[in-house]
Amino acid sequence: MTLAAIPAAPAGVADPVLSVQGLTVSVRAGGQDQPLVEGLSFDLAPGETLAIAGESGSGKSITSLAVMGLLPPPAVRATAGRVMLQGTDLLALPERAMRSLRGSRVAMIFQEPMTSLNPVMTIGTQLSEALRAHEPISRRAARARALEALQKVRISQPEKRLDQYPHELSGGMRQRVMIAMALALKPAVLIADEPTTALDVTVQREVLDLLRDLQTETGTAVILITHDMGVVAEMADRVIVMRAGRMVEQGPVARIFADPQAAYTRDLLAAVPRLGAGAARDGGRIVSLAPPVARLVDTVVRFDIRGGLLGRPTHRVHAVEGVSLDIRAGETFALVGESGCGKSTIARALVGLVPHEGHVEVAGQALNGLTAAGKKALCREVQMVFQDPMAxxxxxxxxxxxxxxxxxxxxxxxxxxxxxxxxxxxxxxxxxxxxxxxxxxxxxxxxxxxxxxxxxxxxxPRLIICDESVSALDVSVQARVLDLLGELKREMGVSYLFISHDMAVVENIADRVAVMFLGQIVEAGTRAQVFGDPRHPYTRRLLEAVPIPDPTVERPARPRLAGDPPSPVHPVGQGPDRVVLRDLGKGHLVAEA
Known part of the structure; x- marks a missing residue:
């Protein structure tokens, strides 16, 4: 089977570009086939975005791997059904024929771009390799096409990126490279498997806008696999809701959100954290007069970058630059911001895992100069809950x-x-x-x-640090964990430092909030102050980027960011300008412009 043997869809004909009929995928266990996906059927029209939503283990990703012919044999295999790509059954194709289709007619973007890119090959080499695997073009022509693909995904300095390695790019840039690689050959179908789950909310917004724009330009049909119902509402034309390998509901996105028929769909939508829901909660007012559980005063954390023949420090990462805050007894204090802003570094400073300047105090005990016994005793007062529980x-x-x-x-x-x-x-x-x-x-x-x-x-402990502790969880599981944290706070009086980039989650759990940007706090106050009356442009940008789980809401257009994002890395002897926080009243602090 060759590419020429697969007919292209005639222009103007509304026949589905992809038709999945009665797909069953099973795993061989104990001498028997156990279904992972059972009897799944759907059609995908040219230019349409079909969202497959559901929690972990529902069969979403298994479905995408079956379409791509990437199921791990012999343990997992398709045991029934057909996957028709413009008239050709992909399940019946031998691996050699399927290999020629992957990337050219059906492409996939995976959740974690770092594991999908070869760490020892430059971006340009990987893009060129993907093009030359399907088209008989020279290396020079492939590199030119690779550059064009990077320009289309609006990555900054595309010529420079061609010669860089994956680890030299941010998460958002790596995901743009994956999108460029997937769309370079103009496939008929693009499968995006949780393409924004690991990204900051602002980077997620840019990637989703980019996918929508490119789909409009190329007419590619998209299967969007996600558990984020906000992303579903903004991106999808139709929705399939899956649970335990079976389809429980499907329909147009507006109907699914307005009038879900299945109880599971209703439960899934009810568990989605929504901006504005926190305003109805009686919180944000801390009445405790006890001394703070933790305090930071003008705290600085910097890391040297060494270079040159003698390995001397040439640059410094200004991870935390002059941060002051206090966490009171029985409150949830949230730190929000994008990756690299210094949130997790503050958490590590509070438990004594990174050297710091300035004053850090936990339960009335300064961390500087602690003996080994003192550090051990500190563990009684402060504990951490990490993002990945399995790790x-x-x-x-x-x-x-x-x-x-x-x-x-x-x-x-x-x-x-x-x-x-x-x-x-x-x-x-x-x-x-x-x-x-x-x-x-x-x-x-x-x-x-x-x-x-x-x-x-x-x-x-008196303080528990939750470092992105619910970001990897499904929405219903996330809701249950957040409810548990609230119960423990009310019953045991424990305080939380809640670190997240999910603004909707933060609004629903936090009492006070500090917004960080490049190692410094740019706005802080009660939940009602920060979410109800955001004053700093960066805070407003974070809030505007949050996906809204309502397909009837039209998001206003906003200017795209151009150029490279600012960096916390500065040459030795130089550094960022310190922000000055101004009190607008009742503890609402905002950085002066």
Missing amino acids: ALDPRMRVGELVAEPLLIHGEGDAASRRARAAELFERVGLLPEHLDRYPHEFSGGQRQRICIARALALK
């Missing part, structure tokens, strides 16, 4: 041992009392005591995050 849990230990481990390290109780405490914590976070002897891989993502929260509570 934070030792896969070789039972979860009961993991939750009890902080007690063992600090010499509290005997084995029986530690296990009893772990069982108590499991019940507190909504798990069962009989789960104590299981391993991390036996739990879902949301359950693993609950285990991490239980472990963080073991020593009864």
